[in-house]
Amino acid sequence: MRAPGAEAPASRRVPRTTPRTATRRPVRRWLTSYALLAPALVLFGLFVLYPLVQAVRISMTDSTGIGEARFTGLDNYARMVGDPVFWRAAGNTVLLALVSVPTSVATGFGLALLLRERLPARGLFRALFLAPYVLSGVVVAMAGRWIFDQEVGVVDRALTQLGLPAPDWQSSGAAAAVSVFVVLFWARTGLVVVLYLSALQGVDRDVLEAAELDGASRRQRVRYVTWPLLRPTTFFVVVLMVVEVFQTFDVVRVMTGGGPAGATEILVTYAYAQGFQARAEGYGSAIGVVVFSVVLLATVVAWWVQRDSEEVA
Template sequence: MSTSTAVAPTGAAAPRRRTGRHHWRRWLGSYALLAPALVLFGVFVLYPLFQAVRISLTNSTGIGIPDFVGLDNYRRMASDPAFWQAARNTVLLAVVSVPTSLAAGFSIALLLRDRLPARGLFRAIFLAPYVISGVVVAMAGRWIFDENVGIVDRTLAGLGVAGPQWQSNPKAAAISIFVMLFWARVGLVVVLYLSALQGIDEDLLEAAELDGASRGQRIRLIVWPLLRPTTFFVTVLMVIEVFQTFDVIRVMTGGGPAGATEILVTYAYGQGFQARREGYGSAIGVVVFVVVLLATVFWWRIQRSAEDES
Protein backbone atom coordinates (compact mmCIF):
# COMPACT_ATOMS: atom_id res chain seq x y z
CA MET A 1 0.00 0.00 0.00
CA SER A 2 1.39 3.27 -0.93
CA THR A 3 0.85 6.38 1.04
CA SER A 4 1.02 9.90 -0.23
CA THR A 5 1.74 12.85 1.89
CA ALA A 6 0.30 16.22 0.87
CA VAL A 7 2.97 18.75 1.31
CA ALA A 8 1.79 22.30 1.67
CA PRO A 9 3.71 24.83 -0.28
CA THR A 10 6.40 26.15 1.94
CA GLY A 11 5.74 29.75 0.97
CA ALA A 12 1.93 29.63 1.32
CA ALA A 13 1.74 31.70 4.50
CA ALA A 14 4.62 33.96 3.68
CA PRO A 15 2.73 36.28 1.31
CA ARG A 16 -0.03 36.67 3.90
CA ARG A 17 2.48 37.74 6.55
CA ARG A 18 4.18 40.10 4.15
CA THR A 19 0.79 41.52 3.17
CA GLY A 20 -0.12 42.02 6.81
CA ARG A 21 3.15 43.74 7.59
CA HIS A 22 2.77 45.88 4.50
CA HIS A 23 -0.74 46.85 5.58
CA TRP A 24 0.42 47.91 9.04
CA ARG A 25 3.35 49.75 7.55
CA ARG A 26 1.03 51.72 5.25
CA TRP A 27 -1.39 52.39 8.12
CA LEU A 28 1.36 53.69 10.40
CA GLY A 29 2.86 55.71 7.58
CA SER A 30 -0.49 57.31 6.76
CA TYR A 31 -1.20 58.30 10.35
CA ALA A 32 2.37 59.52 10.79
CA LEU A 33 1.74 61.93 7.94
CA LEU A 34 -1.63 62.91 9.40
CA ALA A 35 -0.28 63.30 12.94
CA PRO A 36 0.70 67.01 12.70
CA ALA A 37 -2.71 67.96 11.29
CA LEU A 38 -4.52 65.78 13.84
CA VAL A 39 -2.54 67.34 16.70
CA LEU A 40 -3.35 70.85 15.50
CA PHE A 41 -7.02 69.88 15.03
CA GLY A 42 -7.16 68.49 18.54
CA VAL A 43 -5.41 71.47 20.12
CA PHE A 44 -7.20 74.25 18.26
CA VAL A 45 -10.64 72.68 17.57
CA LEU A 46 -11.51 69.72 19.78
CA TYR A 47 -9.97 71.01 23.00
CA PRO A 48 -11.55 74.51 22.76
CA LEU A 49 -14.88 72.87 21.91
CA PHE A 50 -14.60 70.62 24.94
CA GLN A 51 -13.72 73.62 27.12
CA ALA A 52 -16.64 75.62 25.75
CA VAL A 53 -19.06 72.79 26.58
CA ARG A 54 -17.53 72.45 30.07
CA ILE A 55 -17.73 76.19 30.80
CA SER A 56 -21.29 76.35 29.47
CA LEU A 57 -22.32 74.04 32.32
CA THR A 58 -20.99 76.45 34.95
CA ASN A 59 -21.66 80.00 36.15
CA SER A 60 -18.14 81.09 35.25
CA THR A 61 -17.39 84.81 35.28
CA GLY A 62 -13.69 84.47 34.51
CA ILE A 63 -12.81 85.15 38.13
CA GLY A 64 -12.56 82.52 40.83
CA ILE A 65 -13.71 78.92 40.74
CA PRO A 66 -17.07 78.51 38.97
CA ASP A 67 -19.92 76.37 40.25
CA PHE A 68 -21.55 73.63 38.22
CA VAL A 69 -25.07 74.70 37.20
CA GLY A 70 -25.93 72.00 34.67
CA LEU A 71 -28.24 73.16 31.89
CA ASP A 72 -29.27 76.41 33.56
CA ASN A 73 -27.49 78.54 30.94
CA TYR A 74 -29.34 76.72 28.16
CA ARG A 75 -32.67 77.13 29.96
CA ARG A 76 -31.96 80.82 30.31
CA MET A 77 -31.86 81.22 26.53
CA ALA A 78 -35.51 80.21 26.26
CA SER A 79 -36.58 83.29 28.21
CA ASP A 80 -33.92 85.72 26.93
CA PRO A 81 -35.51 88.09 24.36
CA ALA A 82 -32.10 89.47 23.36
CA PHE A 83 -30.94 85.96 22.47
CA TRP A 84 -33.97 85.34 20.27
CA GLN A 85 -33.55 88.70 18.57
CA ALA A 86 -29.92 87.84 17.79
CA ALA A 87 -31.03 84.43 16.52
CA ARG A 88 -33.64 86.00 14.22
CA ASN A 89 -31.08 88.48 12.91
CA THR A 90 -28.61 85.66 12.23
CA VAL A 91 -31.16 83.57 10.33
CA LEU A 92 -32.38 86.61 8.38
CA LEU A 93 -28.82 87.53 7.42
CA ALA A 94 -28.18 83.97 6.23
CA VAL A 95 -31.47 83.75 4.31
CA VAL A 96 -30.83 87.05 2.52
CA SER A 97 -27.07 87.05 2.01
CA VAL A 98 -26.38 83.43 1.03
CA PRO A 99 -28.78 83.19 -1.97
CA THR A 100 -27.82 86.72 -3.05
CA SER A 101 -24.12 85.88 -2.96
CA LEU A 102 -24.70 82.62 -4.85
CA ALA A 103 -26.79 84.26 -7.58
CA ALA A 104 -24.47 87.23 -8.01
CA GLY A 105 -21.31 85.12 -7.86
CA PHE A 106 -22.62 82.64 -10.42
CA SER A 107 -23.76 85.40 -12.77
CA ILE A 108 -20.44 87.22 -12.58
CA ALA A 109 -18.55 83.95 -13.09
CA LEU A 110 -20.55 83.29 -16.25
CA LEU A 111 -19.61 86.74 -17.55
CA LEU A 112 -15.94 86.13 -16.77
CA ARG A 113 -15.95 82.60 -18.18
CA ASP A 114 -15.03 83.74 -21.66
CA ARG A 115 -11.38 84.17 -22.46
CA LEU A 116 -10.83 87.73 -21.31
CA PRO A 117 -7.43 89.33 -21.82
CA ALA A 118 -7.15 90.31 -18.13
CA ARG A 119 -9.07 87.46 -16.50
CA GLY A 120 -6.42 87.08 -13.78
CA LEU A 121 -6.75 90.76 -12.93
CA PHE A 122 -10.54 90.45 -12.62
CA ARG A 123 -10.09 87.47 -10.29
CA ALA A 124 -7.76 89.47 -8.09
CA ILE A 125 -10.17 92.40 -8.00
CA PHE A 126 -13.11 90.23 -6.95
CA LEU A 127 -11.14 88.17 -4.44
CA ALA A 128 -9.30 91.09 -2.81
CA PRO A 129 -12.13 92.09 -0.42
CA TYR A 130 -12.30 88.51 0.90
CA VAL A 131 -8.60 88.18 1.66
CA ILE A 132 -8.13 91.55 3.34
CA SER A 133 -8.81 91.94 7.05
CA GLY A 134 -12.43 92.12 8.14
CA VAL A 135 -11.53 95.13 10.28
CA VAL A 136 -10.35 96.94 7.15
CA VAL A 137 -13.65 96.11 5.45
CA ALA A 138 -15.54 97.37 8.49
CA MET A 139 -13.54 100.61 8.61
CA ALA A 140 -14.30 101.13 4.92
CA GLY A 141 -17.97 100.53 5.72
CA ARG A 142 -17.93 103.13 8.46
CA TRP A 143 -16.36 105.62 6.06
CA ILE A 144 -18.92 104.84 3.35
CA PHE A 145 -22.05 104.74 5.52
CA ASP A 146 -21.33 107.25 8.27
CA GLU A 147 -24.51 109.30 8.64
CA ASN A 148 -22.57 112.52 9.22
CA VAL A 149 -19.52 112.43 6.94
CA GLY A 150 -20.06 109.19 4.98
CA ILE A 151 -19.54 109.20 1.24
CA VAL A 152 -23.06 107.90 0.57
CA ASP A 153 -24.82 110.61 2.55
CA ARG A 154 -22.52 113.32 1.20
CA THR A 155 -23.28 112.21 -2.34
CA LEU A 156 -27.01 112.19 -1.65
CA ALA A 157 -26.77 115.61 0.01
CA GLY A 158 -25.10 116.94 -3.14
CA LEU A 159 -28.16 115.72 -5.07
CA GLY A 160 -30.49 117.39 -2.58
CA VAL A 161 -31.63 114.11 -1.00
CA ALA A 162 -31.50 113.40 2.71
CA GLY A 163 -29.53 110.24 3.38
CA PRO A 164 -30.65 107.47 5.74
CA GLN A 165 -29.51 107.51 9.35
CA TRP A 166 -27.19 104.53 9.00
CA GLN A 167 -26.25 104.32 12.69
CA SER A 168 -29.59 105.37 14.19
CA ASN A 169 -32.17 103.62 12.02
CA PRO A 170 -32.36 99.82 12.57
CA LYS A 171 -33.27 98.98 8.97
CA ALA A 172 -30.62 101.28 7.51
CA ALA A 173 -27.98 99.82 9.83
CA ALA A 174 -28.92 96.27 8.80
CA ILE A 175 -28.73 97.24 5.11
CA SER A 176 -25.25 98.73 5.57
CA ILE A 177 -24.04 95.50 7.23
CA PHE A 178 -25.52 93.39 4.43
CA VAL A 179 -23.92 95.52 1.70
CA MET A 180 -20.44 95.32 3.23
CA LEU A 181 -20.67 91.58 3.88
CA PHE A 182 -21.90 91.01 0.33
CA TRP A 183 -19.03 93.06 -1.10
CA ALA A 184 -16.51 91.21 1.06
CA ARG A 185 -17.66 87.68 0.20
CA VAL A 186 -19.10 87.61 -3.28
CA GLY A 187 -15.57 87.56 -4.72
CA LEU A 188 -14.86 84.14 -3.22
CA VAL A 189 -18.08 82.80 -4.73
CA VAL A 190 -17.07 84.19 -8.12
CA VAL A 191 -13.64 82.56 -8.00
CA LEU A 192 -15.03 79.16 -6.90
CA TYR A 193 -17.72 79.14 -9.59
CA LEU A 194 -15.28 80.35 -12.22
CA SER A 195 -12.88 77.52 -11.38
CA ALA A 196 -15.73 75.00 -11.62
CA LEU A 197 -16.94 76.44 -14.93
CA GLN A 198 -13.52 75.98 -16.47
CA GLY A 199 -13.74 72.27 -15.69
CA ILE A 200 -16.88 71.76 -17.80
CA ASP A 201 -16.25 70.03 -21.10
CA GLU A 202 -16.77 72.48 -23.94
CA ASP A 203 -17.90 69.65 -26.22
CA LEU A 204 -21.09 69.24 -24.17
CA LEU A 205 -22.01 72.88 -24.59
CA GLU A 206 -21.14 72.89 -28.30
CA ALA A 207 -23.22 69.75 -28.90
CA ALA A 208 -26.18 71.31 -27.09
CA GLU A 209 -25.78 74.48 -29.14
CA LEU A 210 -25.77 72.46 -32.37
CA ASP A 211 -28.97 70.75 -31.20
CA GLY A 212 -30.63 74.15 -30.97
CA ALA A 213 -30.37 74.79 -27.20
CA SER A 214 -30.35 78.45 -26.31
CA ARG A 215 -27.79 79.96 -23.92
CA GLY A 216 -30.31 79.94 -21.11
CA GLN A 217 -31.18 76.30 -21.74
CA ARG A 218 -27.50 75.33 -21.80
CA ILE A 219 -26.95 77.04 -18.46
CA ARG A 220 -30.09 75.58 -16.88
CA LEU A 221 -29.88 72.02 -18.22
CA ILE A 222 -26.13 71.43 -18.47
CA VAL A 223 -24.03 73.96 -16.57
CA TRP A 224 -26.09 74.30 -13.40
CA PRO A 225 -26.55 70.54 -12.78
CA LEU A 226 -22.81 69.98 -13.26
CA LEU A 227 -22.10 72.67 -10.66
CA ARG A 228 -24.18 71.07 -7.90
CA PRO A 229 -21.14 69.94 -5.87
CA THR A 230 -19.68 73.45 -6.09
CA THR A 231 -23.02 74.97 -5.11
CA PHE A 232 -23.22 72.66 -2.11
CA PHE A 233 -19.71 73.59 -1.00
CA VAL A 234 -20.25 77.32 -1.50
CA THR A 235 -23.60 77.25 0.32
CA VAL A 236 -22.15 75.52 3.37
CA LEU A 237 -19.16 77.85 3.33
CA MET A 238 -21.34 80.96 3.15
CA VAL A 239 -23.63 79.77 5.96
CA ILE A 240 -20.61 79.16 8.19
CA GLU A 241 -19.26 82.59 7.24
CA VAL A 242 -22.54 84.24 8.26
CA PHE A 243 -22.60 82.51 11.64
CA GLN A 244 -18.96 83.52 12.22
CA THR A 245 -19.41 87.16 11.23
CA PHE A 246 -18.03 89.31 14.01
CA ASP A 247 -15.50 91.96 13.05
CA VAL A 248 -17.61 93.82 10.49
CA ILE A 249 -20.63 94.09 12.81
CA ARG A 250 -18.51 94.87 15.84
CA VAL A 251 -16.67 97.74 14.18
CA MET A 252 -19.52 99.20 12.10
CA THR A 253 -22.49 99.11 14.48
CA GLY A 254 -21.50 97.23 17.64
CA GLY A 255 -24.73 95.27 17.29
CA GLY A 256 -26.93 98.37 17.45
CA PRO A 257 -29.04 100.28 17.22
CA ALA A 258 -31.25 98.57 19.81
CA GLY A 259 -29.84 95.15 18.86
CA ALA A 260 -30.95 95.47 15.22
CA THR A 261 -27.62 94.15 13.90
CA GLU A 262 -26.76 91.87 16.81
CA ILE A 263 -26.21 88.25 15.78
CA LEU A 264 -25.45 85.20 17.88
CA VAL A 265 -21.66 85.47 17.69
CA THR A 266 -21.56 89.15 18.72
CA TYR A 267 -24.15 88.51 21.43
CA ALA A 268 -22.09 85.62 22.81
CA TYR A 269 -19.02 87.87 22.85
CA GLY A 270 -20.91 90.60 24.69
CA GLN A 271 -22.22 88.19 27.28
CA GLY A 272 -18.94 86.37 27.78
CA PHE A 273 -16.38 89.19 27.74
CA GLN A 274 -18.31 92.37 28.50
CA ALA A 275 -21.04 91.25 30.88
CA ARG A 276 -18.62 88.68 32.41
CA ARG A 277 -21.09 85.82 31.97
CA GLU A 278 -18.65 83.35 30.47
CA GLY A 279 -20.88 80.36 31.17
CA TYR A 280 -23.80 81.89 29.33
CA GLY A 281 -21.62 83.15 26.46
CA SER A 282 -20.09 79.68 26.07
CA ALA A 283 -23.56 78.13 26.00
CA ILE A 284 -24.53 80.44 23.14
CA GLY A 285 -21.35 79.46 21.31
CA VAL A 286 -22.17 75.78 21.71
CA VAL A 287 -25.66 76.39 20.32
CA VAL A 288 -24.15 78.17 17.29
CA PHE A 289 -21.83 75.22 16.69
CA VAL A 290 -24.69 72.70 16.89
CA VAL A 291 -26.91 74.75 14.57
CA VAL A 292 -24.16 75.07 11.93
CA LEU A 293 -23.39 71.35 12.21
CA LEU A 294 -27.04 70.37 11.80
CA ALA A 295 -27.50 72.77 8.89
CA THR A 296 -24.44 71.30 7.17
CA VAL A 297 -25.64 67.72 7.66
CA PHE A 298 -29.14 68.63 6.47
CA TRP A 299 -27.83 70.32 3.31
CA TRP A 300 -25.45 67.42 2.70
CA ARG A 301 -28.35 64.94 2.83
CA ILE A 302 -30.30 67.07 0.36
CA GLN A 303 -27.28 67.10 -1.94
CA ARG A 304 -26.85 63.33 -1.69
CA SER A 305 -30.56 62.76 -2.40
CA ALA A 306 -30.37 64.98 -5.47
CA GLU A 307 -27.30 63.10 -6.73
CA ASP A 308 -28.99 59.72 -6.18
CA GLU A 309 -32.07 60.83 -8.09
CA SER A 310 -29.99 62.08 -11.00
Protein backbone atom coordinates in the same frame (compact mmCIF):
# COMPACT_ATOMS: atom_id res chain seq x y z
CA MET B 1 9.60 22.62 -23.65
CA ARG B 2 10.34 21.90 -20.00
CA ALA B 3 10.89 18.26 -19.07
CA PRO B 4 8.59 16.75 -16.46
CA GLY B 5 9.90 17.29 -12.94
CA ALA B 6 12.23 20.12 -13.96
CA GLU B 7 12.10 23.35 -11.93
CA ALA B 8 10.72 26.52 -13.45
CA PRO B 9 13.23 29.26 -14.33
CA ALA B 10 13.98 31.73 -11.54
CA SER B 11 12.49 34.62 -13.58
CA ARG B 12 9.14 32.81 -13.82
CA ARG B 13 8.84 31.85 -10.20
CA VAL B 14 5.98 33.61 -8.41
CA PRO B 15 6.84 34.39 -4.78
CA ARG B 16 4.38 32.89 -2.42
CA THR B 17 2.66 35.18 0.04
CA THR B 18 2.51 33.72 3.48
CA PRO B 19 -0.45 34.53 5.77
CA ARG B 20 1.89 36.49 8.02
CA THR B 21 3.06 38.72 5.14
CA ALA B 22 -0.53 39.28 3.98
CA THR B 23 -1.47 40.36 7.51
CA ARG B 24 1.44 42.76 7.87
CA ARG B 25 0.70 44.74 4.70
CA PRO B 26 -2.60 46.29 5.87
CA VAL B 27 -1.00 47.05 9.24
CA ARG B 28 1.89 48.83 7.56
CA ARG B 29 -0.46 50.84 5.36
CA TRP B 30 -2.56 51.75 8.41
CA LEU B 31 0.52 52.86 10.36
CA THR B 32 1.88 54.83 7.41
CA SER B 33 -1.43 56.60 6.87
CA TYR B 34 -1.77 57.67 10.50
CA ALA B 35 1.90 58.65 10.70
CA LEU B 36 1.35 61.06 7.80
CA LEU B 37 -1.88 62.35 9.37
CA ALA B 38 -0.39 62.70 12.85
CA PRO B 39 0.76 66.36 12.54
CA ALA B 40 -2.63 67.48 11.23
CA LEU B 41 -4.45 65.45 13.89
CA VAL B 42 -2.33 66.97 16.64
CA LEU B 43 -3.02 70.51 15.42
CA PHE B 44 -6.72 69.72 15.05
CA GLY B 45 -6.83 68.39 18.59
CA LEU B 46 -5.01 71.38 20.07
CA PHE B 47 -6.75 74.20 18.22
CA VAL B 48 -10.21 72.79 17.45
CA LEU B 49 -11.17 69.79 19.56
CA TYR B 50 -9.68 70.93 22.89
CA PRO B 51 -11.21 74.46 22.74
CA LEU B 52 -14.56 72.93 21.78
CA VAL B 53 -14.49 70.58 24.76
CA GLN B 54 -13.51 73.46 27.01
CA ALA B 55 -16.35 75.61 25.67
CA VAL B 56 -18.86 72.86 26.41
CA ARG B 57 -17.44 72.46 29.90
CA ILE B 58 -17.55 76.20 30.65
CA SER B 59 -21.10 76.44 29.27
CA MET B 60 -22.24 74.21 32.13
CA THR B 61 -20.82 76.51 34.80
CA ASP B 62 -21.46 80.01 36.14
CA SER B 63 -17.94 81.08 35.22
CA THR B 64 -17.20 84.80 35.18
CA GLY B 65 -13.50 84.48 34.42
CA ILE B 66 -12.68 85.41 38.00
CA GLY B 67 -12.55 82.97 40.88
CA GLU B 68 -13.93 79.47 41.05
CA ALA B 69 -16.74 78.42 38.73
CA ARG B 70 -19.68 76.42 40.01
CA PHE B 71 -21.22 73.61 37.96
CA THR B 72 -24.77 74.55 36.96
CA GLY B 73 -25.66 71.85 34.40
CA LEU B 74 -27.99 73.07 31.67
CA ASP B 75 -29.04 76.28 33.44
CA ASN B 76 -27.33 78.49 30.85
CA TYR B 77 -29.16 76.74 28.03
CA ALA B 78 -32.46 77.07 29.89
CA ARG B 79 -31.73 80.77 30.30
CA MET B 80 -31.71 81.21 26.53
CA VAL B 81 -35.34 80.12 26.29
CA GLY B 82 -36.50 83.17 28.22
CA ASP B 83 -33.92 85.61 26.87
CA PRO B 84 -35.55 87.93 24.29
CA VAL B 85 -32.21 89.40 23.24
CA PHE B 86 -30.93 85.92 22.37
CA TRP B 87 -33.96 85.21 20.19
CA ARG B 88 -33.64 88.57 18.48
CA ALA B 89 -29.97 87.90 17.77
CA ALA B 90 -30.86 84.42 16.48
CA GLY B 91 -33.55 85.90 14.22
CA ASN B 92 -31.13 88.51 12.87
CA THR B 93 -28.55 85.81 12.15
CA VAL B 94 -31.02 83.58 10.32
CA LEU B 95 -32.42 86.54 8.37
CA LEU B 96 -28.91 87.60 7.37
CA ALA B 97 -28.17 84.07 6.15
CA LEU B 98 -31.44 83.80 4.23
CA VAL B 99 -30.81 87.10 2.46
CA SER B 100 -27.04 87.16 1.96
CA VAL B 101 -26.34 83.53 0.98
CA PRO B 102 -28.70 83.31 -2.05
CA THR B 103 -27.72 86.82 -3.11
CA SER B 104 -23.99 86.05 -2.95
CA VAL B 105 -24.39 82.72 -4.74
CA ALA B 106 -26.52 84.13 -7.56
CA THR B 107 -24.35 87.22 -8.05
CA GLY B 108 -21.12 85.26 -7.80
CA PHE B 109 -22.30 82.73 -10.37
CA GLY B 110 -23.36 85.47 -12.78
CA LEU B 111 -20.08 87.36 -12.42
CA ALA B 112 -18.13 84.13 -12.88
CA LEU B 113 -19.94 83.48 -16.16
CA LEU B 114 -19.13 87.02 -17.25
CA LEU B 115 -15.46 86.85 -16.26
CA ARG B 116 -15.06 83.52 -18.03
CA GLU B 117 -15.45 85.32 -21.34
CA ARG B 118 -12.54 87.04 -23.05
CA LEU B 119 -12.85 90.50 -21.59
CA PRO B 120 -10.22 93.23 -21.46
CA ALA B 121 -8.35 93.31 -18.10
CA ARG B 122 -10.10 90.09 -17.03
CA GLY B 123 -7.32 89.23 -14.58
CA LEU B 124 -7.58 92.66 -12.96
CA PHE B 125 -11.31 92.28 -12.41
CA ARG B 126 -10.76 88.85 -10.83
CA ALA B 127 -8.24 90.31 -8.41
CA LEU B 128 -10.53 93.22 -7.54
CA PHE B 129 -13.43 90.90 -6.73
CA LEU B 130 -11.26 88.75 -4.43
CA ALA B 131 -9.50 91.69 -2.73
CA PRO B 132 -12.19 92.39 -0.08
CA TYR B 133 -12.12 88.75 1.05
CA VAL B 134 -8.32 88.74 1.31
CA LEU B 135 -8.27 91.96 3.35
CA SER B 136 -8.75 91.88 7.09
CA GLY B 137 -12.37 91.99 8.19
CA VAL B 138 -11.59 94.98 10.41
CA VAL B 139 -10.22 96.90 7.41
CA VAL B 140 -13.32 96.09 5.37
CA ALA B 141 -15.57 97.09 8.27
CA MET B 142 -13.73 100.39 8.75
CA ALA B 143 -14.14 101.13 5.04
CA GLY B 144 -17.83 100.27 5.28
CA ARG B 145 -18.27 102.46 8.33
CA TRP B 146 -16.72 105.39 6.48
CA ILE B 147 -18.81 104.79 3.36
CA PHE B 148 -22.07 104.73 5.34
CA ASP B 149 -21.19 107.47 7.83
CA GLN B 150 -24.11 109.83 8.47
CA GLU B 151 -21.94 112.93 8.41
CA VAL B 152 -19.16 112.39 5.85
CA GLY B 153 -20.19 109.11 4.21
CA VAL B 154 -19.89 108.67 0.45
CA VAL B 155 -23.38 107.19 0.18
CA ASP B 156 -25.08 110.06 2.01
CA ARG B 157 -23.23 112.65 -0.07
CA ALA B 158 -24.23 110.92 -3.31
CA LEU B 159 -27.87 110.71 -2.22
CA THR B 160 -27.86 114.37 -1.22
CA GLN B 161 -26.44 115.39 -4.59
CA LEU B 162 -29.24 113.47 -6.28
CA GLY B 163 -31.85 115.20 -4.12
CA LEU B 164 -32.77 112.01 -2.27
CA PRO B 165 -33.16 111.64 1.50
CA ALA B 166 -30.13 110.20 3.28
CA PRO B 167 -30.93 107.45 5.79
CA ASP B 168 -29.62 107.57 9.35
CA TRP B 169 -27.24 104.63 9.02
CA GLN B 170 -26.09 104.62 12.65
CA SER B 171 -29.36 105.52 14.41
CA SER B 172 -31.98 103.67 12.34
CA GLY B 173 -32.26 99.92 12.83
CA ALA B 174 -33.35 99.09 9.28
CA ALA B 175 -30.72 101.33 7.71
CA ALA B 176 -27.97 99.89 9.91
CA ALA B 177 -28.98 96.35 8.95
CA VAL B 178 -28.88 97.28 5.26
CA SER B 179 -25.41 98.78 5.63
CA VAL B 180 -24.11 95.62 7.33
CA PHE B 181 -25.64 93.44 4.62
CA VAL B 182 -24.10 95.52 1.81
CA VAL B 183 -20.61 95.37 3.34
CA LEU B 184 -20.85 91.63 3.99
CA PHE B 185 -22.11 91.09 0.45
CA TRP B 186 -19.20 93.10 -0.93
CA ALA B 187 -16.69 91.22 1.23
CA ARG B 188 -17.94 87.67 0.60
CA THR B 189 -19.09 87.63 -3.03
CA GLY B 190 -15.54 87.78 -4.39
CA LEU B 191 -14.76 84.36 -2.94
CA VAL B 192 -17.90 82.93 -4.57
CA VAL B 193 -16.79 84.36 -7.91
CA VAL B 194 -13.36 82.74 -7.65
CA LEU B 195 -14.80 79.36 -6.63
CA TYR B 196 -17.26 79.35 -9.53
CA LEU B 197 -14.54 80.47 -11.94
CA SER B 198 -12.41 77.52 -10.90
CA ALA B 199 -15.35 75.15 -11.31
CA LEU B 200 -16.22 76.56 -14.75
CA GLN B 201 -12.73 75.69 -15.95
CA GLY B 202 -13.62 72.03 -15.42
CA VAL B 203 -16.84 72.08 -17.44
CA ASP B 204 -16.39 70.00 -20.58
CA ARG B 205 -16.53 72.24 -23.63
CA ASP B 206 -17.70 69.34 -25.78
CA VAL B 207 -20.90 69.09 -23.74
CA LEU B 208 -21.63 72.78 -24.23
CA GLU B 209 -20.87 72.57 -27.95
CA ALA B 210 -23.16 69.55 -28.30
CA ALA B 211 -25.97 71.46 -26.59
CA GLU B 212 -25.37 74.40 -28.90
CA LEU B 213 -25.53 72.14 -31.97
CA ASP B 214 -28.83 70.77 -30.67
CA GLY B 215 -30.27 74.27 -30.80
CA ALA B 216 -29.98 75.25 -27.13
CA SER B 217 -29.70 78.99 -26.55
CA ARG B 218 -27.07 80.54 -24.31
CA ARG B 219 -29.56 80.85 -21.46
CA GLN B 220 -30.68 77.24 -21.88
CA ARG B 221 -27.09 76.01 -21.88
CA VAL B 222 -26.45 77.81 -18.61
CA ARG B 223 -29.67 76.59 -17.01
CA TYR B 224 -29.75 72.96 -18.17
CA VAL B 225 -26.06 72.15 -18.70
CA THR B 226 -23.67 74.40 -16.79
CA TRP B 227 -25.70 74.88 -13.61
CA PRO B 228 -26.41 71.15 -13.02
CA LEU B 229 -22.75 70.30 -13.62
CA LEU B 230 -21.77 72.82 -10.94
CA ARG B 231 -24.06 71.32 -8.30
CA PRO B 232 -21.20 70.05 -6.08
CA THR B 233 -19.57 73.48 -6.21
CA THR B 234 -22.87 75.15 -5.35
CA PHE B 235 -23.30 72.83 -2.37
CA PHE B 236 -19.82 73.70 -1.12
CA VAL B 237 -20.36 77.43 -1.66
CA VAL B 238 -23.71 77.45 0.17
CA VAL B 239 -22.31 75.58 3.17
CA LEU B 240 -19.27 77.86 3.24
CA MET B 241 -21.39 81.02 3.07
CA VAL B 242 -23.71 79.80 5.86
CA VAL B 243 -20.70 79.12 8.07
CA GLU B 244 -19.29 82.54 7.20
CA VAL B 245 -22.55 84.25 8.21
CA PHE B 246 -22.76 82.43 11.54
CA GLN B 247 -19.11 83.31 12.24
CA THR B 248 -19.40 86.95 11.22
CA PHE B 249 -18.13 89.14 14.03
CA ASP B 250 -15.64 91.81 12.98
CA VAL B 251 -17.86 93.61 10.45
CA VAL B 252 -20.84 93.90 12.79
CA ARG B 253 -18.68 94.73 15.79
CA VAL B 254 -16.80 97.55 14.07
CA MET B 255 -19.68 99.01 12.05
CA THR B 256 -22.58 98.98 14.51
CA GLY B 257 -21.55 97.10 17.65
CA GLY B 258 -24.86 95.25 17.41
CA GLY B 259 -26.91 98.45 17.60
CA PRO B 260 -28.88 100.52 17.42
CA ALA B 261 -31.02 98.92 20.14
CA GLY B 262 -29.92 95.43 19.09
CA ALA B 263 -31.14 95.82 15.50
CA THR B 264 -27.93 94.30 14.10
CA GLU B 265 -27.09 92.04 17.04
CA ILE B 266 -26.24 88.53 15.88
CA LEU B 267 -25.40 85.41 17.85
CA VAL B 268 -21.62 85.76 17.72
CA THR B 269 -21.61 89.40 18.81
CA TYR B 270 -24.11 88.60 21.57
CA ALA B 271 -21.94 85.74 22.81
CA TYR B 272 -18.96 88.13 22.88
CA ALA B 273 -20.96 90.76 24.76
CA GLN B 274 -22.05 88.21 27.37
CA GLY B 275 -18.69 86.52 27.75
CA PHE B 276 -16.33 89.52 27.75
CA GLN B 277 -18.43 92.57 28.61
CA ALA B 278 -21.06 91.22 30.98
CA ARG B 279 -18.50 88.73 32.41
CA ALA B 280 -20.95 85.85 31.98
CA GLU B 281 -18.49 83.42 30.43
CA GLY B 282 -20.71 80.42 31.06
CA TYR B 283 -23.65 81.94 29.26
CA GLY B 284 -21.48 83.25 26.42
CA SER B 285 -19.94 79.81 25.96
CA ALA B 286 -23.40 78.25 25.88
CA ILE B 287 -24.39 80.60 23.04
CA GLY B 288 -21.21 79.63 21.20
CA VAL B 289 -22.01 75.95 21.59
CA VAL B 290 -25.49 76.57 20.19
CA VAL B 291 -24.01 78.37 17.16
CA PHE B 292 -21.61 75.49 16.55
CA SER B 293 -24.43 72.93 16.85
CA VAL B 294 -26.64 74.82 14.40
CA VAL B 295 -23.86 75.11 11.81
CA LEU B 296 -22.96 71.43 12.22
CA LEU B 297 -26.60 70.37 11.88
CA ALA B 298 -27.11 72.55 8.79
CA THR B 299 -23.98 71.09 7.19
CA VAL B 300 -25.06 67.50 7.86
CA VAL B 301 -28.58 68.12 6.52
CA ALA B 302 -27.23 69.83 3.40
CA TRP B 303 -24.81 66.94 2.87
CA TRP B 304 -27.63 64.38 3.12
CA VAL B 305 -29.79 66.34 0.69
CA GLN B 306 -26.88 66.64 -1.74
CA ARG B 307 -26.11 62.93 -1.53
CA ASP B 308 -29.75 61.92 -2.04
CA SER B 309 -30.08 64.22 -5.06
CA GLU B 310 -26.94 62.72 -6.63
CA GLU B 311 -28.25 59.20 -6.10
CA VAL B 312 -31.57 60.09 -7.72
CA ALA B 313 -29.76 61.70 -10.67
